[in-house]
Amino acid sequence: MLTNKVFLKKTKKGSILKIVREHYLRDDISCGSSVCELCQHDDKGPVLEEKLTNLSQKVDQSHYIIPDTNVVLHQIDVLEDLSIQNVIILQTVIEEVRHRSAPAYKRLKDILTNPTKHFYNFANEFNKETYVEREPGEKSNDRNDRAIREAAYWYQQHLKKLESEIDIVLLTNDADNRTKAKEKGLTSFTIHEYVKGLKDNGTLLDKLAHVGTGLVHEKDKVQFPEHLPLNEILRGIKSGKYLQGSFIASRENYLEANVSVKSEDRWIFIQGHMNLNRAVNDDTVAIEMLPEEEWSCPSSLMLEETEEKTDDADIEAEDAKLKQNKVPKDLRQPTGRVVGIIKRNWRQYCGILQQSAIKEATRHLFLPAEKRIPKIRIETRQAKDLSTQRIVVAIDSWPRNSRYPHGHFVRKLGNVGDKDTENEVLLLEHDVPHSNFSEAVLNFLPKMPWTITDEDMKHRTDLRHITVCSVDPPGCTDIDDALHCRPLANGNLEVGVHIADVSHFIRPGNALDKEASNRGTTVYLVDKRIDMVPELLSSNLCSLRCDVDRFAFTVIWEMTHEAEIVNTKFMKSVIESRASLTYGEAQMIIDDPTRNDDIATSLRGLNKLAKILKQKRIDKGALTLASPEIRFNIDSETHDPIDVQAKQLLDTNSMVEEFMLLANISTAQKIHEEFPNCAVLRRHPSPPPSNFDPLIKAALSKGFTMNVSTGKDLADSLNSAVIENDKYFNTMLRIMTTRCMMQAVYFCSGMIPEAEYLHYGLASEIYTHFTSPIRRYSDILVHRLLAVCIGADASYPELLDKHKTQLVCNNLNYRHKMAQYAGRSSVNLHTHLFFKKRVVDEDGYILFVRKNAVQVLIPKYGLEATLYLNTDQRKKGPLFVFNEEENTQTCGGISLHVFDRVIIQISIDRSNVQHLKLQIKLVQPQIPEFSVAPTEDDKSTDDEPPTKKQKLDI
Amino acid sequence: MAGIELLSDQGFRVDGRKANELRRIQCRLGVFTQADGSAYIEQGNTKILAAVYGPHEIRGSRSKALHDKVLVNCQYSMATFSTGERKRRPRGDRKSKEMTMHLQQTFDAAILTSLYPRSQIDIFVEVLQSDGGNYCASVNAATLALIDAGIPLKDYVCACSASFVNDKPIMDISYLEESSGGAELIVATLPKSEQIVFLEMNSRLHEDNLSHVLDMAVKGCKDIHDVLDQAVREHVGEVAAISGLE
């Protein structure tokens, strides 16, 4: 059964080594076809069908398709299409794809596991009859092409032997490969020929990727510098000539980007088309530093590339304009230019089609929703249909002589402006997994009706006799936590925090667990919640609702009246909550002197302790940071937002928060003590001092000196920076401080030194998340670790593997960041909907002053908007003068400073129907010709829909 | 994409084997005439030579003699050309000393030692080429050499390694699989009675998975036993034929 074949391989590892690896060739690999009786098929049965569907005019016979590596890499959208079936993916191809593109590899694997697609993975490299040895002097690419042809030939002969009518079609865009295949008697086409020949090719044609220069626009008279070949880049990086980093395009200005350099932990600035040199956001690039006299700095100019007219504008002219701006020496930042691309990180992008002005044209520009992505040129015959739709597009290539990258249409999402479509867009753009839970996942849910068994009670303490209650925002159905507080006989207080026992229902490694782990977090949009776990758990069995028995993971502290912890106990328990309160209700109970029942005393006890705990934390240097949070009141029928209000903070909010923090810290200590190498913790690194520069500068303009050397100093400075008659000043400072902070992240304790565990914002040496397992997967992991600590549950291999845990943490960090962004986008979307029907005048405060704009914060709506100012003399209208030193914009004798209170008028800019934008205009202070008159009434203005006429301007 | 996929979705390992398949084993008994017994074994690219002398009188200091059983003396060494980079010295380093000790323990348990009190048996093992599973191949080679020397054993001693990849146990791991950082379990058994005479574990493995991996290794020992047994029978047949002719 085993044949032995030894081949030689040389690899570099400091010195050159000769590596000898065995390679067994087998004769038991199935061809995977249902017509075959010669091969022994896998247990699951043959994959390739006997009766075939994808008939083409090119091949009148039924056939199996064998694509080569490049076809798989570039045309994965075509392969994913349901009409393409019965495809043989060779091992040679899979391995090449795996080395060259991780996303393509993942998508290929997904297709292979989809039984309706009939894709078969044939291990040709291990098959005795299809293995080919690399000939002396042969390039590895050529060998692989030969291996693919050899395998195709084997299939053809194998099917002939079976006297089957089925043919083999080799798809390759390499002309040489095709010729050689034809010499061998194989049928071979390019993917384009093949798809064009398909009888029902509908949208499939649009999905074809265009690699090369097929779509170059005649008007683009550009010539980007050539990208260096990879080996030259690598040599350059080694010698220090080039730097490697990931490319982050600016959200505000399409001519600027930053590259975070991996080896040096710093940012390099890139400016101008030629220097950006076709890099797209997220790419891994190689850059070369520019000589110091050419260094530049961000122009603090807000530039958006939405206008069609910039399309024809000469790239070189734009670049030349940038060069005119001489940058003063002290403002210069290390600046570089992109010399080559190490790895593209293109994904699929949502956006809209910008229909070409020429009626019959098939080439159009696609405008991505993400501002960091350039426009993409695509070819489609259904432009008319697509013009009102949100669509998904993928980039294929970006040739040197093209102004825009080339791409192809993938699919449509629905009508622009439709709420479901817009939600879909923002979920896709933020990579939020949001499909319904699969059958496989739902199978692992407990069967209803659910009851508590004796077996369940073995490791649990019965706490149903204690008066426990929960306090949450109104309308909360996934109640994670409940609390209690009662006096003890020795005069101390007993405080309990009870957290939903989600890990009891989600067992490690099953489909439900894997799904939750992948989702990482529940995502909250304004009008929608995308659950991490199925609703039966999130809103029922795990949710600690009142008057039902529920499993909980409980932390109980014995505390003195001064909130000193005497001891801490952890246990799995059963509780019965007496009341599900809102923050408001809880506050009323505390404040109501006539109430003296258990719930009231419990809440008052908690409230009193919470205040002491909070004071202690603040004394230690914890920061209280304000960030504008807003809530929409939504019309229950139309789901249109009817009112917006900034979230209010009550005593009870911080009461719950304090105990959650305490539970998290106690848990973090416990699991770290027991599992020093594999505890899941959360850290918040202290920000580098330079992060605080804008804050210090802004505070100084009002005469306050910020001390940022430690968290405690910062907290003190913030507390003392108060202006008597300007209540909002302090809040603004805190909002600015938030912007200086680093991201808090999950990590596995064995991966970094203990000194770096610090949580800066909370001023705690150690921290984790324990209190929201219904909506965060990190908490489920922490529950599992804690359960092992107290002997309530068994450990499992992955839990104790620090590398695997770190991988999970990385995913959680990514998902959390994306969930945050998605939430913010959802608020923006609803803000737009809200103002669609209104024009209002509101108070605002200037947060930042930029070169051609000021950023205004509108506290009532928790909104931040940009007020564009004219600073270009060539343009009409009042001219503003920017003073970089004092950070002001002046016009007609009136200056705008940071922190200034202004009145602005908020409305929606309808000049672009597809991209509604929030627009603000200045009302107060009055600047002649610039400020607008106050709106007479804030009632709805006429609600006429945007006219179609404007669309032609685009 | 970094790293190598040790076990593909289709169940193939890097070298084309399935999870429960051994590498190819080739072996010969009686390769030397000077020694009392000798054998040569190839397990994949791991190639090992073993020679046995004895039982004979104690060499060197008499004080080493044991009054109730035979002294098993092992020596494990690796040829300087056996690895990718040339080794500095063939024996005496920490690893070789440890391996020597392990072999000694293993065969102490398998040889019927009480038959030869106050005598000595020498087992020399030389690794000619190393590609993972050196201990296992050494044990298997030494077993064959002992049989060739006619020394009474309780049973064959067969050794096999196993590892754990993608939540599946894999048998008889190669150097590449060994060095990927996963767990490695090495077992030497007496296949007929399924007794374990030696067990070693490198790196960490969760206890839940231990039994799966152990079963895989024990299964490997049995498979190896079948191959060795076949070789021994063929060898005996040949020897009988030759001596019959004379």
Ligand SMILES: [Zn+2]
């Ligand atoms: Zn077949």
